[in-house]
Amino acid sequence: MIVIAIIGILAAIALPAYAKYMARARFTEVIQAVDGVKKQVELCIFDVGPTFSASATITASTCGNGGKGNGWRIGNSTDYATKYVANIDVTDATITATAVSTNGLGSKTYVLVPKFGAVDNGIVDWERDNTNSTCIDADLC
Numbered sequence: 001m002i003v004i005a006i007i008g009i010l011a012a013i014a015l016p017a018y019a020k021y022m023a024r025a026r027f028t029e030v031i032q033a034v035d036g037v038k039k040q041v042e043l044c045i046f047d048v049g050p051t052f053s054a055s056a057t058i059t060a061s062t063c064g065n066g067g068k069g070n071g072w073r074i075g076n077s078t079d080y081a082t083k084y085v086a087n088i089d090v091t092d093a094t095i096t097a098t099a100v101s102t103n104g105l106g107s108k109t110y111v112l113v114p115k116f117g118a119v120d121n122g123i124v125d126w127e128r129d130n131t132n133s134t135c136i137d138a139d140l141c
Contacts, residue, residue, distance in 0.1 A: 023104030
């Protein structure tokens with residue numbers, strides 16, 4: 001009887017932790033799906049984008065959904081849908097990936113904003129938008 005009680009206590013602790021672990025593992029697909037879109041947005045920025053400076057704000061609306069140019073194409077938001085990714089939206093070079101509502105992901109978002117380095121070297125750095133990324137509060141990213 002004591003062994004059964006111990007197993008029950010361990011299961012009560014382990015199952016919620018396992019569910020959270022699995023949700024985090026699923027959300028990595030959302031984060032990884034953004035990588036290909038980042039490359040397309042970078043190509044768009046280099047093709048039609050702004051002057052490279054430390055304080056540059058990217059407003060290249062041609063990098064939005066359906067934009068295409070020399071060697072790059074940014075698809076519509078549902079073009080990127082997978083088992084765990086509902087959509088990836090690009091608006092003014094800001095990438096917003098939304099997870100599916102099932103499997104513990106709850107339609108959480110992962111938002112990346114392009115930033116330029118302090119030196120005018122033409123490199124685009126990506127920064128997670130901690131204000132608009134809802135995956136942070138859910139402890140998924």
